[in-house]
Amino acid sequence: MSIIDMHVHTKYSACSHIEIHELLSTLSALLNVDGIVITDHDVINGARIAQKYAKEKYDIKVFFGIEVTTLDGHLLAYGIDETLPVGLRAIDTIKEIHKKGGVVVASHPFRNVYGSLGDLVYNLGDVLDGIEVANAMDSKKAKAKARLAAQQLDLTMIGGSDAHSLKCVGRSTTIFETTIESIDDIVDAIRKNQCRPYVSF
Ligand SMILES: [Zn+2]
Numbered sequence: 001m002s003i004i005d006m007h008v009h010t011k012y013s014a015c016s017h018i019e020i021h022e023l024l025s026t027l028s029a030l031l032n033v034d035g036i037v038i039t040d041h042d043v044i045n046g047a048r049i050a051q052k053y054a055k056e057k058y059d060i061k062v063f064f065g066i067e068v069t070t071l072d073g074h075l076l077a078y079g080i081d082e083t084l085p086v087g088l089r090a091i092d093t094i095k096e097i098h099k100k101g102g103v104v105v106a107s108h109p110f111r112n113v114y115g116s117l118g119d120l121v122y123n124l125g126d127v128l129d130g131i132e133v134a135n136a137m138d139s140k141k142a143k144a145k146a147r148l149a150a151q152q153l154d155l156t157m158i159g160g161s162d163a164h165s166l167k168c169v170g171r172s173t174t175i176f177e178t179t180i181e182s183i184d185d186i187v188d189a190i191r192k193n194q195c196r197p198y199v200s201f
């Protein structure tokens with residue numbers, strides 16, 4: 001079993017100030033998180049640096065993903081190690097991620113601001129691999145609507161903190177039935193629906 005925070009930003013996202021060393025030392029002290037996926041907005045350089053530092057000196061697993069900005073809202077991509085074009089229709093970004101061998105999860109679909117797919121998730125049910133139903137930044141109502149959509153569409157549910165500051169890291173996570181050693185393990189578990197969201201506090 002592994003507990004992973006699937007959605008963490010670093011200072012490489014314009015909206016976050018999280019320094020990588022601070023992030024990794026905070027995480028190393030958390031007992032309820034085995035690893036994180038760094039999902040900066042449209043860039044992967046922060047994730048690469050964090051993965052290198054983590055291997056050198058921290059007791060935490062770091063995997064890299066990306067939160068892609070589409071015309072219709074944010075999408076979390078896992079299992080690809082390159083940036084993607086920004087500002088496409090969600091359906092085209094999803095196709096692109098699949099073509100490169102990754103999986104796609106709708107980020108905070110019902111958060112009531114720019115950047116969320118909203119009811120469009122229902123139209124994309126056949127192509128999405130999962131829905132983020134436990135985003136620590138979302139309201140209770142937004143989380144309930146996301147969970148309902150995932151149940152109705154029979155999609156894998158995940159949780160992530162969407163941390164933009166250190167105090168939020170690890171607040172929402174995903175429990176995997178198997179031990180996660182690589183991003184491929186995460187991709188595989190999402191495809192097989194072998195994980196579930198977990199809210200620690
Ligand atoms: Zn987002």
Ligand SMILES: [Zn+2]
Pocket residue numbers: 007009067107162
């Ligand atoms: Zn985010």
